[in-house]
Amino acid sequence: MAISLKINGEKHQVDADPDTPLLWAIRDHLDMTGTKFGCGIASCGACTVHLNGQAVRSCVLPISVIGDQEITTIEGLSSREGKAIQAAWDELAVVQCGYCQSGQIMSATALLENNASPNDADIDAALSGNICRCSTYTRIRAAVKHASQTISVKEV
Amino acid sequence: MRDIKESNTSDVTSISRRVFFKKSATIGAGFTLAxxxxxxxxxxxxxxxxxxxxxxxxxxxxxxxxxxxxxxxxxxxxxxxxxxxxxxxxxxxxxxxxxxxxxxxxxxxxxxxxxxxxxxxxxxxxxxxxxxxxxxxxxxxxxxxxxxxxxxxxxxxxxxxxxxxxxxxxxxxxxxxxxxxxxxxxxxxxxxxxxxxxxxxFTLIGRDNLSRKDLGKTDGTAIFTQDVKLPGMLTALVAHPPRFGAKVKSFSDKKAKALNGVVNVVEIPSGVAVIADTFWNAKKGRDALVIDWDFSKAMTESSAQQMQRYREAGNEDGLTAHTQGDLGEAFKGAVKIVEADYEFPYLAHATMEPMNCVVQITDDGVEVWNGSQSPTGDQLGIAAALWMLPGNVKVNTLFAGGSFGRRANKNADYVVETALIAKEHGQSVPIKLVWTREDDTNSGYFRPMYLHKLRAGLDSNGKIIAWQHKIIGQSVMSDSVYAAFIKNGIDGSSVEGATSLPYSIPNFEVKLNTVESQVPVLWWRSVGSTHTAYSTEVFMDELAAAAGQDPVAFRRAHLGDDPRYKAVLDLVIEKSGWDNALPDGKSRGVAIHKSFGSYVAQVAELVLDHKGGYKVDKVVCAVDCGVAINPDIIRAQMEGGIGYGLSPALMSEITIDNGAVVESNFDTHRVVRMRDMPGVDVHIIASSEPPTGVGEPATPVIAPAVANALFAHSGKARHKLPLGQKV
Incomplete structure (x- = not known):
C-alpha cells in the first residue's frame, strides 16, 4: 500500500512497508540522496531532516507515523537561515569528507530558526547529536555564529 | 632521481629531490626540469x-x-x-x-x-x-x-x-x-x-583564500558510494560471523525469501548475503535469516585476556628494531631508573560512511564504484577473487565519507565481498553492498591493541643516559601482500615513532614482540605513531618529574640536532603562553612528535571541574610541514586530526569478549562530539623545505598532551588509554 509523504513542498507516494524509516523512503524510493545513513539508531545525526521545522533523525522515523506533516530535506532547504548556514559553511570552508554535513546543516538551520543568536551552550546542545568523524566541530561552531551574524546584519 | 638543469647554467646534473629542494630554496630561482x-x-x-x-x-x-x-x-x-x-x-x-x-x-x-x-x-x-x-x-x-x-x-x-x-x-x-x-x-x-x-x-601556492574544489558537500549533491544508483541495482547486506574465526555451518533463508523485496540469498566466504530491492528490505531479510555457525575455530579470548598474554610476551626478549650505545653499561651508571608500562586498546576507524561498495559484473569485465583509498589494490583484489585480469576491472573512485586508513584495506575486504556477492547472484546486476554501523564496528579491521614497556636511566644531572622501549602487539602488515615489507621479523609500522625520537639519547634500544590474534588489524590514521607518540611523550613527562624539571625545559635539554623539532616546540610554547602561570582550575600539557615528515607540537589546556572531571578546553598546535601549499587546509587538518585523536584519548576503544566485539554503534562506541571539542589554534612554520603530510601528523600528539596535562595536575601518570572523564 502506498504511503503519502509531503517532502520539500511536494506530495510523494511511497510504495514501501509502513515500518520503513523515512531515511530509506527518501533515499531508496525517492532517490534523494543528500540525507545520509550513518548509524540507524538516531545516534549520529547524518540523517537529520526537518519535520514541521524541527530537526529529527529520519533513520528511526517510520513513514507510517508521519501523516501530512511537512518534511524538509537538504535538497529542499530554502529558508533564510538555511541559506545563511550553507553560505557560512562555504565561506569558512567547514567541510572535510562531507558525509555528515547535510545532517549538520539541517541541525544548525533548525537551531538558527528557533534561536537567532545561539551561544556556545546552545550550539553544544543542538549539535552534539551530529557526529563528525573529521572533527570539523570548531568550524561548524564558528560558521553557526557567522550565519547568525550575517542574518542580523541584513535585518539591520 | 631526476635530471635537473638550472636555468642559469648549462650543467645537467642528476641530484636527489631533497638536494634539489635545498638548492632551489637557496638560489630561490626558477629552473628547467626534464x-x-x-x-x-x-x-x-x-x-x-x-x-x-x-x-x-x-x-x-x-x-x-x-x-x-x-x-x-x-x-x-x-x-x-x-x-x-x-x-x-x-x-x-x-x-x-x-x-x-x-x-x-x-x-x-x-x-x-x-x-x-x-x-x-x-x-x-x-x-x-x-x-x-x-x-x-x-x-x-x-x-x-x-x-x-x-x-x-x-x-x-x-x-x-x-x-x-x-x-x-x-x-x-x-x-x-x-x-x-x-x-x-x-x-x-x-x-x-x-x-x-x-x-x-607563486600566486596560488600559499594563498589562504582559495575556494575548495570538492563541490556539492553543502547542498547534498556530492555523490558518495552510498548514493550510487544504477539501472537494476540491488542492495546487499551480509550476516557476518558473530565471533572472529567462525564460519557458516548451514542456514535457512526460507523466512527471508518470503519477505517483500528480497530477491536472493547467497553464501559467500565471509557470511550470508541477502539481496533485495532496497536497504530496508535487505535488512529485514537479513534479520530473518536463521544461521547455524561453526564456532570450532572461533576466537574465545577476551581483550583483557589478550593483554595478559601481551604482558607475558613482554617478559621475553623480542627482536631488536633499533639499537645504539651500550644499554647495560648505561643502566649501571644511572642514578635513577624509571619504568612504565602503557596499554592501548583496539580502535575502530568508524568512518561516518560505513563500508560500502558497488560492483557490476558483465561480459565485458567488472566495474566498481567505491571511495577507494587504494584503487589498484582493490582492482587486484577483485581480479584475483574473480579470476580475471586487473585490466578488466574498472574502478571509479568516488568521494569517501571518511577513511582514516580503513578504505585502504590490505585484503580489499569489503570490495572483494561485494564482487563475490555479485558473482554468486549473477545476471550482470549491479550490487551495492552496505554495511550497517553495527557491521562496521563489529567486523574490523582495527588499529591493533598494544602494550609498551619503557625503562630509562637518568644521570646525576637529570639527563637521560639509557632508554629501552619494548612494544608488544600484532603486525598490521602481516597476512597480506604487505608482508613483504616486514624485514627480519620487524614490521616497521609497529615501531615507527619509537625508533626516531626527537631526543638525543646515547644508549637507546627499541624491541618488538609481535604476537598473533584472530582480530583483523589495519593501519589507522597515523599508524604506529598512534601509540608510540603517546608512550614516548608521556614517559618524557614522567622522566622530567623524576629529574625535578619542567617538561619543556627537560625536552629542550634533550633535543637532538634537528632544528625543526625545536622550532615547533618554541612556537607552541610562545603561542600557548606556557611561561605564564595558569589560573586555578586549569592544567596543561605539552607533546611533540614527527610523523610522515611533519613536525607537530601541541599544548592542551584543561579546565578542571569540582567533581573530579575535566574538559579539554583549548589546544595550541604548531606544525612544520615544509612548503605550505594551502594554509587553510593545513589548519583544517590540524583541527580535524586533533579531534580524531581526542576520541581514543578520552573515550573510544574496541573491546573483545569471547572472540566478539562488545561495542556495536555510537551509543556504546563513543566518539568525540561537539560538546567535547576544544578550541584549536594552529600556527604554521614558514618553510621552503619540500612539502610533507598534514592528514595524519596532528592525530598522535593530542593524547599525550592531554595525559601530560592530567599528570601535571594530579601527579599521577596515565598508563592506559582511553583516559576517561575523570582527572
Missing part, C-alpha cells in the same frame, strides 16, 4: 582526447569552454586533495582558479601510482609530498603547449608571450583564453623539458 610524467612519453588513454580539447598529459585537460580539468590521483576524503593537487598544477599553468575543475583519476598504476610506493593509493600523508613535483610538471607542460600554440597563431616568439590568470597574451595586445587555444595546443608536441617557477613568484 619531464618525467608518465603521460608524456607513452600516453595511454582511458582519457581519450575529445575533439577540440587539449589533453596535455595524464593530469591536465583543457576544453574549448575554458574549463581546466585537473585529474586527481589521490582520493578526496576530506584531506583536501581535490584542492591541494589542483593548486600545484594551476600554479605552474598560471590558470585562473575559477576555471579549475577537479576530477578523480581512474585506477591506473602506470599513470597514477603514488611515487612513494609504486601502486596507486593514498595514505601515509603522502598526497602532496609525492605529487608536488609531478603536478608542477603537469601544469608547466600544459602551459608550454598553450604558449607554443599562441606563438604559432600570432607568429611571434614564445619569449614575448605572457600568461596570467588563464589568459595568454602578447605585447602587441592580442590575447586568448586557454579554451580558445586548447585545440591548437593539442597539435603541439609535449615538451621534453619545462621551466618551473621560482617559488617567490
Amino acid at each position: 619531464m618525467t610524467l608518465p603521460g608524456c612519453v607513452a600516453f595511454e588513454s582511458n582519457l581519450n582526447a575529445v575533439s577540440g580539447e587539449l589533453t596535455a598529459n595524464a593530469f591536465v585537460r583543457i576544453s574549448p569552454d575554458n574549463a581546466v580539468t585537473i585529474i586527481i590521483k589521490h582520493i578526496e576524503f576530506g584531506q583536501g586533495t581535490f584542492t591541494g593537487l589542483a593548486t600545484i598544477a594551476a600554479e605552474e599553468m598560471d590558470a585562473d582558479w575559477g576555471q579549475i575543475v577537479s576530477e578523480a583519476a581512474p585506477a591506473n598504476r602506470k599513470l597514477y601510482a603514488n611515487l612513494h610506493w609504486g601502486t596507486q593509493g593514498t595514505g601515509g600523508s603522502t598526497a602532496i609530498a609525492n605529487s608536488y613535483m609531478q603536478m608542477r610538471e603537469a601544469g608547466a607542460s600544459a602551459r608550454y603547449m598553450l604558449v607554443a600554440a599562441a606563438a604559432q597563431r600570432w607568429s611571434v616568439p614564445v619569449d614575448q608571450i605572457t600568461v596570467s590568470k588563464g589568459i595568454v597574451s602578447h605585447q602587441s595586445g592580442v590575447s586568448a583564453s586557454f579554451g580558445e587555444l586548447a585545440e591548437a595546443a593539442s597539435n603541439q608536441s609535449v615538451p621534453k623539458k619545462v621551466y618551473l617557477k621560482d617559488p617567490k613568484d
